[in-house]
Amino acid sequence: MSEPKAAGTAPIKVTLEAGRHAWCACGESKTQPFCDGSHRGGTFVPLKFTLEAGKEAFLCTCKQTKNAPYCDGSHKAL
Ligand code: FES
Structure with missing residues (x-):
């Protein structure tokens, strides 16, 4: 697997709590946009990030x- 699987065609608006999060990078997670461990055995690893304060975001x-x-609008070119 060299390219991630598109799990969707638009971002998901989420309310993130302060603390650690893991964003799914492979596209196989069933709990999008977060990692559920489905990447195991593949070439992708989740992107782990930490927030000092909670916020809303489009992932x-x-x-x-x-x-x-975060969404940067790249989905519009798909
Ligand atoms: S959903 Fe991927 S760039 Fe917007």
């Missing part, structure tokens, strides 16, 4: 963003 599901885990 990428198409897996083509250049600003992971």
